[in-house]
Every structure is written in C-alpha cells, then in structure tokens.
Amino acid sequence: MKIGIDKIGFYAPHIYVDMNKLAVARNVEPEKFTIGIGQSQMAVAPVTQDSVSLAANAALEIIDDEDREKIDFVIFGSESGIDHSKSGAVYVHQLLGLNPHARAIEVKQACYGATAGIQMAKGHIALNPDSKVLVLGSDIARYGLKTSGESTQGAGAVAMIISANPRIMELEEHNVYLTNDIMDFWRPIYSDMAFVDGKFSNEQYILFFNKVWEAYKEKAGLQLSDMEAICFHLPYTKMGLKALRTVLDEASEDVQNRLLYNYQASTTYNRNVGNIYTGSLYLSLLSLLENKEELQDGARIGMYSYGSGAVGEFFSGILQPGFKKHLFVEAHQQLFARRKEVSVEEYEVIFEETLPKDGSDIELDITKDPAAICLSGTIDNKRQYVNKLR
Known part of the structure; x- marks a missing residue:
C-alpha cells in the first residue's frame, strides 16, 4: 500500500x-543577508497571528468536506506552542470543523516536529x-531585534494531508x-526568544546530514544519481x-548541475x-514542486530534516x-502577490506587540489582518x- 502526501499547502502572514x-538599518552590507545567508524577504507575524492561527490558515486552504470527515488524527508539529498542556492541534481541529472522532496531539523536537x-501518520494509515x-x-522564529539571529527570523505554516494512495508523493521506506x-539551539520555558550557538549549529547540521546520507545510501542502495532533487530544512x-x-x-x-539547479527552485x-x-x-518541497515546471511523474525527491538539540533524518x-x-x-x-511590505520601523513596532504576560484580558483588532483565521x-x-x- 502506498502512503504519502495527498495534499500540501502553506500560509504566511500578510506583511514582510x-x-x-x-x-x-542594522549597518550591515546587504549582500550579507541576500547572498551570505540567501534571504530576500522576511515574513512578519502580527499580534493577531500565532502558531495555531497560522496552521489553521494553511490547512483551511487544502481541506474539503470529504477530508473533514476522514481526518481522524491531527498532529501539530511546533516549537512555538502557546500552551504547556493543551495541544495546538485541538484548537486547529475545532477551527476547521473536523470530525469529532479524532486524535489531536502536539509534537516537539525543534524543527524536526513535522x-x-x-x-x-504513516503508521496510523497503515493500520487504518x-x-x-x-x-x-507551524512556527514563528523569534531571536529579538538587533540580535545575530534576527536575519533568520520568519513566520508561517505548512499543512499536509497524509493518506493511502497519495496523489502527490509516495513516501519510501528507507528512512x-x-x-x-x-x-x-534551545529555548527554555521562561524565554520567548531562542538561544543559538550559530557556528556550532551549522557544523552539526552538516555533520548530521553527512551521517544520515551515508547510512541512507547503504540502507536504500541508492546514490545521488537516483535523486532528481534534494530538499533541505532551511533555517536560511x-x-x-x-x-x-x-x-x-x-x-x-x-x-x-541538476541537483544544484533544482536546489535553487526549492x-x-x-x-x-x-x-x-x-x-x-x-515549504522547500512545496517550492520545488510549484517552481520547477520540468519535474516529472516518478521522480525521486530526497529530503533532509534537522531539528536542533538534535535529531536528523533523511x-x-x-x-x-x-x-x-x-x-x-x-x-x-496570490498569497505572495497580496503581501504588504512594512518599513523596518514598522516591523520593530509589530515585533514588540505581544499578548499581556500578566493574564490581562485584551481585544485585538483583526480588521487589519486579511487572514480567514x-x-x-x-x-x-x-x-x-x-x-x-x-
């Protein structure tokens, strides 16, 4: 039985x-950001968007009534959770109007959660x-204004429906x-900002990739030539x-040349x-699928997942x-076309807008946020x- 990705969608905030x-504004050569780390724009989450609403908006795009009935498991991968007890999946389940006879959980291991x-999900589908x-x-990456990690912030969510007989990608067994x-990289529960040892993290990311790639080749009997493209977890x-x-x-x-060309599309x-x-x-996989027109049915795509702390998988x-x-x-x-650029000054104000930390009630103005949720x-x-x- 084939099991894999049947649908995939994403959502990012409307401002960047x-x-x-x-x-x-930070007295840095622009090429350090645009070439050195390879970033052109950074999505900015207004106070009216958190990891739950971003995830719900991403899923809203792809689900239909049949999905609402058949989805009996919601798995919310995030390191930007909003509650130490209640899972973000439960909120999303209600916001989407899914089948009540479903499991809903949150999974955490840095960027590896999804x-x-x-x-x-594959195990659940195999049995059902x-x-x-x-x-x-779904996550909002926050390191703080004028910090070394500021340029690698962002916000958004990806939603995927995993099923038997998938229409987009069958997931192979050579994990x-x-x-x-x-x-x-870590974020203690008392901090809303992450801590990172950047140089060490980069080294470990590559080390983990080399180790799982070597093991994958031995286990699967496959080589680089068998890959049409390889998608990576991309902190930048x-x-x-x-x-x-x-x-x-x-x-x-x-x-x-093929792998490098396809990497750019991803x-x-x-x-x-x-x-x-x-x-x-x-998001990298989706970028490849939607921006590389020459991709053919039957192509094999490699994927490298890395979550600091650390867990890696190929x-x-x-x-x-x-x-x-x-x-x-x-x-x-259309999502990209409708986004609005904000100035650095406006971004700094938005970044500092947070919910009260003392439990006070607050009503937010959602009329300025075009998101459905x-x-x-x-x-x-x-x-x-x-x-x-x-």
Missing part, C-alpha cells in the same frame, strides 16, 4: 520586511487505510535517523547548499518567507502520476480565535 532595508508527525491524517508544521544530545537558504556541496563530488557533472518560497522551523523542509519520496494537478499554485502566487484576544487567560468564514 525587505532584507536589503533591514541590513541597511517530520516526526509524518512518520506517526481509509483514514487521513492532518500534519501541521535513516540520528539523535545526539547537543546544545546548538544558504544552509542547505552548504550541506549539499559536501557530497556533490560523489556524482557526475550532469547530476551535480528555495524560492523560503527565501521570501524566512525560517518557519518545523515547516521549513516542507528519507525520500516518489512523485505520483499527475501530481501537478493537485497543487495549489495559483493560491500561493485570526487570534482576536484573550479572556480569562484563554486565547480567543475567530474563523471569519463562519
């Missing part, structure tokens, strides 16, 4: 800051072939994973390229959204016949969400 202008969710699983990767207890778009370059000499010049969306943690790998998937018909290309083009405030320490389509 230009990285050239941010560089100038990948873990997909593997759990007629059901569907909604897997979400290889690796865990090691390291401190390259240059990171995946650094890892890819470490193995390119294993392949012929033609294969190297970074288009990430370059203009920024880091979305758990969703970054799958796996692959096969594009299904007619997969292009099941993408939401026009909707995503918004955070409208808090009452009695409870977040309030609105689905404008209801």
Whole structure:
C-alpha cells in the first residue's frame, strides 16, 4: 500500500520586511543577508497571528468536506506552542470543523516536529487505510531585534494531508535517523526568544546530514544519481547548499548541475518567507514542486530534516502520476502577490506587540489582518480565535 502526501499547502502572514532595508538599518552590507545567508524577504507575524492561527490558515486552504470527515488524527508539529498542556492541534481541529472522532496531539523536537508527525501518520494509515491524517508544521522564529539571529527570523505554516494512495508523493521506506544530545539551539520555558550557538549549529547540521546520507545510501542502495532533487530544512537558504556541496563530488557533472539547479527552485518560497522551523523542509518541497515546471511523474525527491538539540533524518519520496494537478499554485502566487511590505520601523513596532504576560484580558483588532483565521484576544487567560468564514 502506498502512503504519502495527498495534499500540501502553506500560509504566511500578510506583511514582510525587505532584507536589503533591514541590513541597511542594522549597518550591515546587504549582500550579507541576500547572498551570505540567501534571504530576500522576511515574513512578519502580527499580534493577531500565532502558531495555531497560522496552521489553521494553511490547512483551511487544502481541506474539503470529504477530508473533514476522514481526518481522524491531527498532529501539530511546533516549537512555538502557546500552551504547556493543551495541544495546538485541538484548537486547529475545532477551527476547521473536523470530525469529532479524532486524535489531536502536539509534537516537539525543534524543527524536526513535522517530520516526526509524518512518520506517526504513516503508521496510523497503515493500520487504518481509509483514514487521513492532518500534519501541521507551524512556527514563528523569534531571536529579538538587533540580535545575530534576527536575519533568520520568519513566520508561517505548512499543512499536509497524509493518506493511502497519495496523489502527490509516495513516501519510501528507507528512512535513516540520528539523535545526539547537543546544545546548538534551545529555548527554555521562561524565554520567548531562542538561544543559538550559530557556528556550532551549522557544523552539526552538516555533520548530521553527512551521517544520515551515508547510512541512507547503504540502507536504500541508492546514490545521488537516483535523486532528481534534494530538499533541505532551511533555517536560511544558504544552509542547505552548504550541506549539499559536501557530497556533490560523489556524482557526475550532469547530476551535480541538476541537483544544484533544482536546489535553487526549492528555495524560492523560503527565501521570501524566512525560517518557519518545523515547516521549513516542507515549504522547500512545496517550492520545488510549484517552481520547477520540468519535474516529472516518478521522480525521486530526497529530503533532509534537522531539528536542533538534535535529531536528523533523511528519507525520500516518489512523485505520483499527475501530481501537478493537485497543487495549489495559483493560491500561493496570490498569497505572495497580496503581501504588504512594512518599513523596518514598522516591523520593530509589530515585533514588540505581544499578548499581556500578566493574564490581562485584551481585544485585538483583526480588521487589519486579511487572514480567514485570526487570534482576536484573550479572556480569562484563554486565547480567543475567530474563523471569519463562519
């Protein structure tokens, strides 16, 4: 039985800051941001969007009434959770009006959460072939204004429906994973900002990739030449390229050129959204599928997932016949076209707008947020969400 990605969509906030202008404001050469780390724009989350609303908006785009009935498991991968107890999946389940007879959980392991969710989903589908699983990767990357990590911030969510007989990608069985207890990136529960050892994290990202790639080749009996493209978790778009370059000499010049060319297509969306943690790998996959017109049915796509702390995994998937018909290309083009640029000054004000930390009630103005699903405030320490389509 084939199991894999039946639908995939994403959502990013309606505002962004230009990285050239941010560089100038921070007295940094613009090329350090646009070429050095490979970012052009950074999505900015207004206070009316959090990890729950971003995920719900991403899923709203792809689900239909049949999905609402058949989805009996919602897995919410995030490191930007809003509650230490209640899962973001429960909120999304209600906001989307899904079948009440469903499981709903939140999964956490830095940027690896959504990948873990997909593997759990595969097991569920194997036991329940007629059901569907909604897997979400939703995050807001925050390091603070004028910090070394500021240029790698971002916000957004990816939603995927995992099912039997998938229409987009069958996920193969040659998964290889690796865990090691390291401190390259972390966020203690008392902090709303992440801590990162940037140089160490980059080194570990590449080290983990090399180790799981070597193990994958042995387990699957496949080589670089068998990959049409490799998609990477992208904290910034240059990171995946650094890892890819470490193995390119294993392949012929033609294969190297193909992988490098397709890598660029896989970074288009990430370059203009920024880091979305758990969703970054799958935003890269979506970018490849929607921006590389020459992709053919039956092509094998490699995928490298990395979550600091750290867990890494390499796996692959096969594009299904007619997969292009099941993408939401026009909707995503419109999403980017409708976004509004804000100045660096406006971005700084928006960044500092947060919910009260003392539990005070607050009503937020959601009329300025065009998203269908918004955070409208808090009452009695409870977040309030609105689905404008209801």
